[in-house]
Amino acid sequence: MAWTQNLPPRVCRAFNNWLADFCNTNRARLKPAALLPVHDVKLAEAEARRSVKELGAVALVLPNQQVNGRPWYDRYYDPLWAEAERLHVPVAFHGIRWPTRSIWDGVISITSLWRTPWAIQWR
Numbered sequence: 001m002a003w004t005q006n007l008p009p010r011v012c013r014a015f016n017n018w019l020a021d022f023c024n025t026n027r028a029r030l031k032p033a034a035l036l037p038v039h040d041v042k043l044a045e046a047e048a049r050r051s052v053k054e055l056g057a058v059a060l061v062l063p064n065q066q067v068n069g070r071p072w073y074d075r076y077y078d079p080l081w082a083e084a085e086r087l088h089v090p091v092a093f094h095g096i097r098w099p100t101r102s103i104w105d106g107v108i109s110i111t112s113l114w115r116t117p118w119a120i121q122w123r
Helices: 002-026 041-053 075-087 105-115
Strands: 030-035 059-062 091-093 119-121
Touching: 002 030, 002 041, 030 041, 041 075
Parallel strands: 030 059, 059 091
Antiparallel strands: 030 119
C-alpha cells in the first residue's frame, strides 16, 4: 500500500510544524521534540535535520516498538544515530505500546502521538 509509505513523513512534518508553532508562544519555557518517520531511515534523517535546524527541536522522539520488523539496534538505523549525534540532540522513545502489529506499524506509531503535544518544558 503506497499510501502507508507516504503518510508517515507527511504526518511527522505537519506535526513538527504545528509543535514548533505551539512552542513559539513561549520559547523560554517550551521546546519541541520532533517525531520522525522511521520506516525510512533517510526520511528520518532529513526530518531530524529540518526539525532541529529550522524548527528548533531539542530532541527526537521515536516509537518504542519495532518498525518494519527492525529492532532499534539494527545497523539500518546507524545513520539516524549518527545524525542525532551530529545535531547534538537526545533520542527519546515514546512510552505507549500498541497491542497490534501490522501494516499500520509505521502509521500508528506516529499518529498515536497526536494526542499529546510533545514539548519539553523548561523552568
